[in-house]
Amino acid sequence: MPYFDNAATSFPKPDCVLAAVEDCLRNYAANPGRSGHSMALKMDRAIYDTRERLCDFIGGEDPLRTVFTYNCTDSLNTAIHGFLRSGDHVVTTSMEHNSVNRPLMEMKNKGLIELTIVEGDRQGNITTEQIVTALRKNTSLVCMTHMSNLTGTIMPVEEVGKAIHGKAAFLVDAAQSIGVLPIHVQEMQIDMLCFPGHKGLFAPMGTGGLYIAPGVELQTIRQGGTGSFSQDFVQPQIMPDRLESGTPNGPGIIGLGAGLSFIEETGIDTLHQQEMKRMRQMIDGIQDEERILLYGPLDERQGPVLSLNIHGMDSAEVAYRLDQDYGIAVRPGLHCAPLAHKTIGTLDTGVVRFSFSYFNTEEEVDLAVDALRRIARGE
Ligand SMILES: Cc1ncc(COP(=O)(O)O)c(C=O)c1O
Secondary structure, three states: OOEOEOOOOOOOOOHHHHHHHHHHHHHOOOOOOOOOOHHHHHHHHHHHHHHHHHHHHOOOOOHHHEEEEOOHHHHHHHHHHHHOOOOOEEEEEOOOOHHHHHHHHHHHHOOOOEEEEEOOOOOOOOOHHHHHHHOOOOEEEEEEEOEOOOOOEEOOHHHHHHHHOOOOEEEEEOOOOEOOEOOOOOOOOOOEEEEEOOOOOOOOOOOEEEEEOOOOOOOOOOOOOOOOOOOOOOOOOOOOHHHOOOOOOHHHHHHHHHHHHHHHHHOHHHHHHHHHHHHHHHHHHHOOOOOEEEOOOOOOOEOOEEEEEEOOOOHHHHHHHHHHHHOOEOEOOOOOOHHHHHHHOOOOOOOEEEEOOOOOOHHHHHHHHHHHHHHHOOO
């Protein structure tokens, strides 16, 4: 099935990921860090090895501050609820996913924090100047996405990181950018990086990560067994145990490690160029079709996510036709980002979203172009 829903979860996964997960499940998927037997130690070492490689991959300083989570939402909740204190002011943007909006709104509605939401333009662009202008004396956090899941708009994260350094902490939602765009938390002055494993890192679902720069301390939102300091009734201080209670998704983390190997061997630039080539092919194939509306910057400020509508048709109907008549997988409707839809003017209609991966072929895009043109012409 031509699969263009990689912004939700990437598919297919590289063979090396399948092989690594199967090998783990068959041979050593014991509970890490709890029992001292050889299998448990092997699992523990394999997870630590992945942690080190992941930290390197994002340009982090300390692998022990690279925490495994279960998805990007989990990372964002751990960071947002763990970092913010009563009386804090937060700057965020209108292009955020609900996994940023909702934790922030929850805290705002409880009267704990003040919130400023910086508005994007019709293509979802946000400028550094807008962010800096929104800072106040009590701003403790700037929280923004690296790349919009609706329009693919790439945000000026490095510029913002440098501009606000020393004024507020910087939290970046890298759900759409990890494995797609280069990320270096130290160079970009990012204090907390939240990301999933199951999208651009090619890991199975149930994987994610959170990097916390040295000097940033989080309160825990979850407490429990860590396999360390078991005599204590209270949560340990040491990282990553402090933020990693309960049995981890060991086989998923091993898959994430294999995903990193695939990215490193192929090269993130090669992956990105291929994804962008496919998106460009699709834009070129449909942009002269009068009834098709395209969203986003449609230039180098856009990553491999393309949202569109067919004039006069519901996005769900278009997606249904693509699926049923052509066997093409896309996502319709609202994309868990209501303010972003409002920003680009699609809150009432939703959009049909195509999100590309390295594995999409030229033939698949040709098929999608042909299908969209036919649907737009009422065939
Ligand atoms: C920008 C953005 N942030 C956060 C998330 C949440 O990610 P997850 O599904 O891994 O919790 C998504 C998911 O699509 C997203 O696109």
